[in-house]
Amino acid sequence: MGKRARTTPTRQTTINDIARAAGVSKATVSRVLNSVETVNEDLAERVRRVITDLGYTPSQTARSLSLGVSRTVGVVVPDLGNPMFHQVLNGFNRAAANDGYHVVVADSFEDPERESVLAQDLRDRTDAVALFSPRMTRAALLELLPRIAPVAVFNRTTGKNAGSVRIDYHAGTIMIARHLIELGHRRIVFLAGPADARSNWEREKGLVEIRQAQPDADIIDVACGYSFEDGYRAWPAVRDTGATAVIAFNDVVALGLLGRLAEEKVSVPDDLSVAGFDDIPFSRYSSPSLTTMTARLADIGEQIWVVLRSEMTAEPLREPIMFSPGLAVRGSTKELS
Amino acid sequence: MGKRARTTPTRQTTINDIARAAGVSKATVSRVLNSVETVNEDLAERVRRVITDLGYTPSQTARSLSLGVSRTVGVVVPDLGNPMFHQVLNGFNRAAANDGYHVVVADSFEDPERESVLAQDLRDRTDAVALFSPRMTRAALLELLPRIAPVAVFNRTTGKNAGSVRIDYHAGTIMIARHLIELGHRRIVFLAGPADARSNWEREKGLVEIRQAQPDADIIDVACGYSFEDGYRAWPAVRDTGATAVIAFNDVVALGLLGRLAEEKVSVPDDLSVAGFDDIPFSRYSSPSLTTMTARLADIGEQIWVVLRSEMTAEPLREPIMFSPGLAVRGSTKELS
DNA sequence: GTGAAAGCGCTAACAC
DNA sequence: GTGTTAGCGCTTTCAC
Numbered sequence: 202m203g204k205r206a207r208t209t210p211t212r213q214t215t216i217n218d219i220a221r222a223a224g225v226s227k228a229t230v231s232r233v234l235n236s237v238e239t240v241n242e243d244l245a246e247r248v249r250r251v252i253t254d255l256g257y258t259p260s261q262t263a264r265s266l267s268l269g270v271s272r273t274v275g276v277v278v279p280d281l282g283n284p285m286f287h288q289v290l291n292g293f294n295r296a297a298a299n300d301g302y303h304v305v306v307a308d309s310f311e312d313p314e315r316e317s318v319l320a321q322d323l324r325d326r327t328d329a330v331a332l333f334s335p336r337m338t339r340a341a342l343l344e345l346l347p348r349i350a351p352v353a354v355f356n357r358t359t360g361k362n363a364g365s366v367r368i369d370y371h372a373g374t375i376m377i378a379r380h381l382i383e384l385g386h387r388r389i390v391f392l393a394g395p396a397d398a399r400s401n402w403e404r405e406k407g408l409v410e411i412r413q414a415q416p417d418a419d420i421i422d423v424a425c426g427y428s429f430e431d432g433y434r435a436w437p438a439v440r441d442t443g444a445t446a447v448i449a450f451n452d453v454v455a456l457g458l459l460g461r462l463a464e465e466k467v468s469v470p471d472d473l474s475v476a477g478f479d480d481i482p483f484s485r486y487s488s489p490s491l492t493t494m495t496a497r498l499a500d501i502g503e504q505i506w507v508v509l510r511s512e513m514t515a516e517p518l519r520e521p522i523m524f525s526p527g528l529a530v531r532g533s534t535k536e537l538s
Numbered sequence: 539m540g541k542r543a544r545t546t547p548t549r550q551t552t553i554n555d556i557a558r559a560a561g562v563s564k565a566t567v568s569r570v571l572n573s574v575e576t577v578n579e580d581l582a583e584r585v586r587r588v589i590t591d592l593g594y595t596p597s598q599t600a601r602s603l604s605l606g607v608s609r610t611v612g613v614v615v616p617d618l619g620n621p622m623f624h625q626v627l628n629g630f631n632r633a634a635a636n637d638g639y640h641v642v643v644a645d646s647f648e649d650p651e652r653e654s655v656l657a658q659d660l661r662d663r664t665d666a667v668a669l670f671s672p673r674m675t676r677a678a679l680l681e682l683l684p685r686i687a688p689v690a691v692f693n694r695t696t697g698k699n700a701g702s703v704r705i706d707y708h709a710g711t712i713m714i715a716r717h718l719i720e721l722g723h724r725r726i727v728f729l730a731g732p733a734d735a736r737s738n739w740e741r742e743k744g745l746v747e748i749r750q751a752q753p754d755a756d757i758i759d760v761a762c763g764y765s766f767e768d769g770y771r772a773w774p775a776v777r778d779t780g781a782t783a784v785i786a787f788n789d790v791v792a793l794g795l796l797g798r799l800a801e802e803k804v805s806v807p808d809d810l811s812v813a814g815f816d817d818i819p820f821s822r823y824s825s826p827s828l829t830t831m832t833a834r835l836a837d838i839g840e841q842i843w844v845v846l847r848s849e850m851t852a853e854p855l856r857e858p859i860m861f862s863p864g865l866a867v868r869g870s871t872k873e874l875s
Numbered sequence: 876g877t878g879a880a881a882g883c884g885c886t887a888a889c890a891c
Numbered sequence: 892g893t894g895t896t897a898g899c900g901c902t903t904t905c906a907c
Binding site (some may be wrong): 211212215216217227228231232234235259260261262263264265266267268 | 883887
């Protein structure tokens with residue numbers, strides 16, 4: 202007797218209380234809750250009354266344990282401060298909610314070590330997880346994937362060990378570079394992102410191709426970063442190159458640079474053309490508006506959800522999904538005068 | 539015999555598997571997992587080995603049910619597309635993660651009806667919930683609060699029925715208006731937000747005070763909205779008033795207007811001064827940079843977490859926390875010439 | 876120090 | 892159609 206793990210009850214009202222008050226078994230209450238048709242209508246009505254009278258709502262934790270499913274998924278993001286991820290997350294969340302799923306978000310704060318732990322932890326309390334632009338090594342990723350399946354990955358290749366959705370930064374980079382070259386620019390700076398970031402590496406690869414195809418164009422790498430401040434601070438280095446155009450690692454960096462240029466009385470696009478990546482909402486409204494690689498971020502978020510949902514089925518679609526970027530030519534780029 | 543609710547197991551490895559493989563009881567495994575000191579070191583080591591060998595991680599769902607606590611909280615947000623909420627959410631998430639809590643977010647898409655349902659649902663699977671700028675009526679809010687406690691509310695009064703954190707938009711509005719009046723402006727447009735939004739109402743109240751204190755200043759209400767597009771489209775209406783300064787409902791609206799003004803060749807701040815609310819990151823980097831009410835959004839998110847955490851204790855701090863805004867005077871406002 | 880077993884709040888198979 | 896009961900995977904009391 203008296204062998205109980207915990208004395209204090211968790212919830213004030215449980216299915217047992219409802220059953221007792223309605224004078225039925227908890228099985229019947231459960232049936233009513235899940236609208237099983239075979240319940241006698243009078244009984245059902247009585248149970249419903251008691252439920253509303255007592256203001257009862259079932260514990261989703263208990264339900265999850267019993268069902269083996271929580272209708273919740275996790276997302277690991279490297280930097281919740283980046284508007285790009287906000288957009289993708291927004292689309293993902295919207296699509297998930299639409300299918301009756303909840304999403305719990307974990308920020309790894311750009312720490313590759315933390316990603317695996319967070320992913321595992323999330324997986325232990327949800328039905329699946331999505332990894333947004335994981336920073337971990339490929340080896341770590343391939344080791345992690347099978348452990349936390351079902352899983353979908355954004356912006357990394359998975360070798361069909363998981364569903365994946367990617368933005369074709371390689372093609373995007375080429376688009377932007379060609380655009381500037383067509384405008385007559387021959388001395389172009391690339392403000393590079395974090396050296397270890399996969400997506401930066403893809404941009405660099407695109408530039409290598411451009412350099413080969415257009416030997417007369419001089420594309421200069423300048424180490425920069427991914428934040429506003431990084432773009433803001435990059436100006437002196439850019440100026441020293443004597444370039445007439447800049448390709449920034451992303452829109453945030455481009456906008457940071459734009460802010461600095463306004464202070465320095467450097468006219469964009471008259472004195473300098475500037476382009477970015479991602480088409481975050483603000484890029485359309487900056488002055489001048491920003492020429493950028495567009496990527497329909499919310500749609501991508503939605504697509505990641507579709508892939509993740511498919512991972513939760515018997516036969517997931519492992520074919521990598523590649524989003525071809527577009528080019529939004531706006532006010533910040535102009536023909537070389 | 540054979541009376542089982544579900545045949546297929548949820549997890550591939552459970553605490554039972556570990557116990558069996560290590561030749562101990564699951565109580566011992568549990569002790570090792572939770573680093574209870576009283577376990578024999580040799581046994582503990584054996585258990586640990588089995589755990590890593592089998593790559594076992596405990597089900598957090600089962601753990602939550604048993605403990606009666608999930609170390610997860612929910613947040614209901616009216617619009618995940620608004621950068622303002624991103625900032626607050628970011629601060630909140632950071633602080634929560636720091637205390638070992640997870641956060642699951644639900645977007646109500648500006649639908650007041652949905653807020654209550656989402657809040658209750660979230661509460662049924664977490665330890666507490668935070669309501670960000672709930673749009674529901676006060677009656678609905680007061681009815682909901684006790685049902686979902688522990689709960690914290692952002693930007694609404696709760697009458698001490700829950701912890702609350704607010705931004706003093708009333709004071710902020712007065713600051714901005716005074717700033718413009720001191721610069722000599724006497725004809726000022728207020729681009730109003732959603733009519734039913736509490737925070738818009740507070741701004742209006744501030745303006746009423748200003749109108750009394752400064753009878754010579756003409757402050758004109760122009761219905762607008764809360765989005766980029768709303769600000770962008772507001773230009774004709776603003777022009778028709780002949781105002782020399784604009785107070786936008788928030789930074790997003792202000793930036794939308796700024797974008798339009800650049801297209802229309804209206805010079806800011808020479809022809810028109812513009813100010814906003816919230817100090818979202820982009821406002822610092824727009825051209826011109828935006829004069830705005832600053833609110834340290836990430837700090838506020840952190841504070842909401844502190845309040846929510848206190849709600850989870852025996853004696854919560856119900857004293858409403860009011861954040862006094864500051865004024866960041868930047869490039870978009872200027873003395874009337 | 877360790878194990879047996881009750882309990883967290885549900886669901887669903889089975890018996891009646 | 893309804894109730895009884897085993898079970899989801901953990902934690903913790905109690906007895907040894």
